[in-house]
Amino acid sequence: xxxxxxxxxxxxxxxxxxxxxxxxxxxxxxxxxxxxxxxxxxxxxxxxxxxxxxxxxxxxxxxxxxxxxxxxxxxxxxxxxxxxxxxxxxxxxxxxxxxxxxxxxxxxxxxxxxxxxxxxxxxxxxxxxxxxxxxxxxxxxxxxxxxxxxxxxxxxxxxxxxxxxxxxxxxxxxxxxxxxxxxxxxxxxxxxxxxxxxxxxxxxxxxxxxxxxxxxxxxxxxxxxxxxxxxxxxxxxxxxxxxxxxxxxxxxxxxxxxxxxxxxxxxxxxxxxxxxxxxxxxxxxxxxxxxxxxxxxxxxxxxxxxxxxxxxxxxxxxxxxxxxxxxxxxxxxxxxxxxxxxxxxxxxxx
Amino acid sequence: xxxxxxxxxxxxxxxxxxxxxxxxxxxxxxxxxxxxxxxxxxxxxxxxxxxxxxxxxxxxxxxxxxxxxxxxxxxxxxxxxxxxxxxxxxxxxxxxxxxxxxxxxxxxxxxxxxxxxxxxxxxxxxxxxxxxxxxxxxxxxxxxxxxxxxxxxxxxxxxxxxxxxxxxxxxxxxxxxxxxxxxxxxxxxxxxxxxxxxxxxxxxxxxxxxxxxxxxxxxxxxxxxxxxxxxxxxxxxxxxxxxxxxxxxxxxxxxxxxxxxxxxxxxxxxxxxxxxxxxxxxxxxxxxxxxxxxxxxxxxxxxxxxxxxxxxxxxxxxxxxxxxxxxxxxxxxxxxxxxxxxxxxxxxxxxxxxx
Ligand code: SF4
Numbered sequence: 110x111x112x113x114x115x116x117x118x119x120x121x122x123x124x125x126x127x128x129x130x131x132x133x134x135x136x137x138x139x140x141x142x143x144x145x146x147x148x149x150x151x152x153x154x155x156x157x158x159x160x161x162x163x164x165x166x167x168x169x170x171x172x173x174x175x176x177x178x179x180x181x182x183x184x185x186x187x188x189x190x191x192x193x194x195x196x197x198x199x200x201x202x203x204x205x206x207x208x209x210x211x212x213x214x215x216x217x218x219x220x221x222x223x224x225x226x227x228x229x230x231x232x233x234x235x236x237x238x239x240x241x242x243x244x245x246x247x248x249x250x251x252x253x254x255x256x257x258x259x260x261x262x263x264x265x266x267x268x269x270x271x272x273x274x275x276x277x278x279x280x281x282x283x284x285x286x287x288x289x290x291x292x293x294x295x296x297x298x299x300x301x302x303x304x305x306x307x308x309x310x311x312x313x314x315x316x317x318x319x320x321x322x323x324x325x326x327x328x329x330x331x332x333x334x335x336x337x338x339x340x341x342x343x344x345x346x347x348x349x350x351x352x353x354x355x356x357x358x359x360x361x362x363x364x365x366x367x368x369x370x371x372x373x374x375x376x377x378x379x380x381x382x383x384x385x386x387x388x389x390x391x392x393x394x395x396x397x398x399x400x401x402x403x404x405x406x407x408x409x410x411x412x413x414x415x416x417x418x419x420x421x422x423x424x425x426x427x428x429x430x431x432x433x434x435x436x437x438x439x440x441x442x443x444x445x446x447x448x449x450x451x452x453x454x455x456x457x458x459x
Numbered sequence: 460x461x462x463x464x465x466x467x468x469x470x471x472x473x474x475x476x477x478x479x480x481x482x483x484x485x486x487x488x489x490x491x492x493x494x495x496x497x498x499x500x501x502x503x504x505x506x507x508x509x510x511x512x513x514x515x516x517x518x519x520x521x522x523x524x525x526x527x528x529x530x531x532x533x534x535x536x537x538x539x540x541x542x543x544x545x546x547x548x549x550x551x552x553x554x555x556x557x558x559x560x561x562x563x564x565x566x567x568x569x570x571x572x573x574x575x576x577x578x579x580x581x582x583x584x585x586x587x588x589x590x591x592x593x594x595x596x597x598x599x600x601x602x603x604x605x606x607x608x609x610x611x612x613x614x615x616x617x618x619x620x621x622x623x624x625x626x627x628x629x630x631x632x633x634x635x636x637x638x639x640x641x642x643x644x645x646x647x648x649x650x651x652x653x654x655x656x657x658x659x660x661x662x663x664x665x666x667x668x669x670x671x672x673x674x675x676x677x678x679x680x681x682x683x684x685x686x687x688x689x690x691x692x693x694x695x696x697x698x699x700x701x702x703x704x705x706x707x708x709x710x711x712x713x714x715x716x717x718x719x720x721x722x723x724x725x726x727x728x729x730x731x732x733x734x735x736x737x738x739x740x741x742x743x744x745x746x747x748x749x750x751x752x753x754x755x756x757x758x759x760x761x762x763x764x765x766x767x768x769x770x771x772x773x774x775x776x777x778x779x780x781x782x783x784x785x786x787x788x789x790x791x792x793x794x795x796x797x798x799x800x801x802x803x804x805x806x807x808x809x810x811x812x813x814x
Contacts (some may be wrong), residue, residue, distance in 0.1 A: 110565055135540055144671035151772065152770060152772050153772050153773070153775070154555070154772070154773060154774055154775030155534075155536040155537070155540065155544075157543060157683065158543075158777060158778070159681075159682050159772070159776070159777050160677065160679065160680065160681070160773060161676045161677060161679065161682040161685050162543075162660050162677065162683040162684075163676060163677040164673040164676050164685070164686045165673055175528075181801070181803060182797060182805060184807075185801075185802055185803055185805040185806070189805060189806060189809045190809075191810075193809050212713060220672070220673075221670050221671050221672050221673075221691075222670075222671025222672075222673060222686050222691030222692070223669070223670045223671035223691040223692065224670075224686075226651075226669075226671070227667055227668035227670060229651040229653070229669075229670045229766065230650050230651055230670065230672070231650060232652060232668075233650075233651065233652040235647075235649070235650060235652065236645040236791075237648070237784055237787065238647065238648045238649060238650045238676045239476065239648070240648065240650035240672060240789075241651075241792075244650060246753060249769055278802075281802075282797075282798035282799065282801040283794075283795070283798045283803040285798065285801055286794045286798045286801065287794055287796075287798075288796045289790075289793075289794055289797075290787070290790045290791060291792045293783075293786075293790050294648065294787055295644075295645060295648075295677040295678050296677055296679060296680040296783050297677050301783055301786070304789070305789075305793060306785055306791050307791075308790075308793045308794040308796075308797035308798075309797055311797075312797040312800065312801045315801060316801060316805070319805075320808075328640050332532070332806075334808040334809045335808070337808040338808040341804060341808070344805075353693035357543070383517075389551060397622070419677075422662060423677060426772070428771075429777050430772045430777070430778060432779045433777055433780070434772075434778055434779070436779050437778060443674070446751075449685050454556060458759075
């Protein structure tokens with residue numbers, strides 16, 4: 110363990126020793142099938158984690174992901190509502206975009222262990238760092254979205270507001286999906302290995318959240334596009350989540366236990382209920398609002414679930430050793446030259 | 460450093476793969492000093508932890524215990540009382556008590572995996588976690604005090620209870636350190652530029668820039684760097700950057716009494732390591748292997764590499780680390796495409812809408 114004070118770093122301290130142990134009874138043989146090695150057969154240094162779990166704070170970071178997604182898709186909804194003359198949806202979208210962006214920024218700054226130095230993020234632009242790129246996406250987006258919302262609320266400078274609204278909408282989708290790269294571009298196995306699924310998952314989740322916000326705040330006369338977007342987002346999110354967990358193989362076990370499992374289940378329930386509600390109930394104000402709330406909750410719960418799964422994955426040495434051993438074995442098989450520098454052939458993994 | 464265009468458009472040589480000179484790649488002019496590093500030969504390590512102490516003293520690294528119950532950081536798994544590398548542990552001596560049934564460790568060959576002793580509970584070996592968490596409840600280890608206090612079903616299985624003639628015990632010791640990767644995930648992911656590559660080819664955090672975002676922490680494939688809660692900054696081995704500038708060797712290498720930690724120019728260390736490996740293999744120590752030496756491995760080779768006597772994971776090292784940014788160009792492409800898709804989906808949602 111590091112010098113982390115468990116009281117201050119709750120995520121880090123919460124190592125589930127059921128996960129850390131070599132597991133001899135795999136509850137779900139079905140999903141691990143691609144993997145030839147039985148789960149129990151791996152060695153480690155006294156079962157300790159190999160990589161460090163993120164020190165990102167909970168709920169700051171999952172909430173930031175949710176709010177970024179909400180703001181991103183809402184900004185596009187608002188710009189389109191402006192173009193097609195749907196005033197209540199426009200207003201809802203603009204306020205959600207600004208609220209999400211500003212709230213997200215607050216959480217992002219609060220997540221820093223030295224918040225006073227937030228502006229150090231802006232001293233460089235590093236394409237190799239998703240957090241650097243993300244800061245440069247978030248900063249202009251938040252500026253444009255906040256300006257748009259201000260014109261919406263005050264009624265002043267409406268023309269300018271329309272222009273900044275379009276500018277925010279141009280950046281919004283990137284804000285919604287870059288966070289997938291933020292997570293995937295780490296050594297956390299369950300995030301990194303899902304780097305093809307995560308952008309779609311987060312993008313769809315953003316659509317569900319933005320559409321949900323539209324359902325909650327726009328009038329029934331204007332909310333049809335929001336309902337469509339939210340339903341499509343929820344459907345894609347449910348589908349890609351299934352696919353992701355399937356493709357992850359043995360790594361997906363972190364989605365099947367502990368808090369991540371609860372969160373993902375709750376997320377699915379909310380998404381299904383919200384999508385159905387939006388489908389049949391968008392014409393009634395109260396049912397539209399309820400469905401919208403459920404969709405937003407589903408989107409947020411997904412982010413919390415993915416975050417938790419990542420912590421569990423990082424703390425599990427099996428998630429590092431077993432796939433990497435398998436990779437070495439496959440590489441040896443294909444090249445047929447034992448890479449004796451790291452692994453003598455007599456020690457090749459069973 | 461890469462320019463914006465390169466980084467967003469597919470193959471950037473500096474994100475992964477062979478890279479003979481990371482120092483020049485990082486923007487230093489061609490006449491920089493040679494790349495330096497560590498070769499840690501664990502076959503002569505005696506586990507004295509002089510390196511840990513020397514590192515702490517020279518670098519003024521604070522205590523890594525946090526409260527009274529953590530006094531002395533008893534891990535309860537072996538003579539390792541540090542646990543792992545972290546913000547306040549820049550050298551960590553791993554200590555493995557390798558227990559196996561009698562007669563199976565007579566030669567250099569070792570059985571794959573560590574089978575449990577027949578009868579009774581499994582022994583505490585390198586594949587079993589310490590009971591109940593990171594620290595040990597000493598009382599629970601007493602023969603009669605083992606009433607449920609030890610977690611994980613390992614009850615009364617402490618080493619002393621098993622007759623010695625049933626087992627062979629081997630001690631493995633290894634001083635772990637930041638690998639100063641050729642392709643360093645921590646450095647690539649640092650959003651402030653606090654992490655940088657020095658003229659010696661090493662990777663160092665500038666504490667006055669770091670804002671404690673913590674992105675480097677899960678980016679390291681070895682679990683080296685961490686955020687120190689007391690000051691909020693990320694910290695790790697600097698390969699004694701200050702000493703290098705004065706022509707001194709790092710404190711740990713200076714203190715190591717057996718020359719297990721060797722410091723020098725990386726190419727010379729690699730040659731020395733190859734010779735040492737050949738010598739050990741010649742003496743029949745088949746299990747000796749180099750770790751992190753290959754310049755074409757997943758991180759482009761390590762600036763600090765090792766000679767190990769067992770599989771890397773037994774020492775808490777990942778068997779086949781790959782720098783996460785290897786896949787970054789693809790991730791950016793996917794995210795950009797998805798963003799376009801999301802925008803298109805919103806526009807499509809307005810298609811022929813009834814008002
Ligand atoms: S990625 Fe880890 S091992 Fe590599 S240079 Fe950074 S902290 Fe050191």
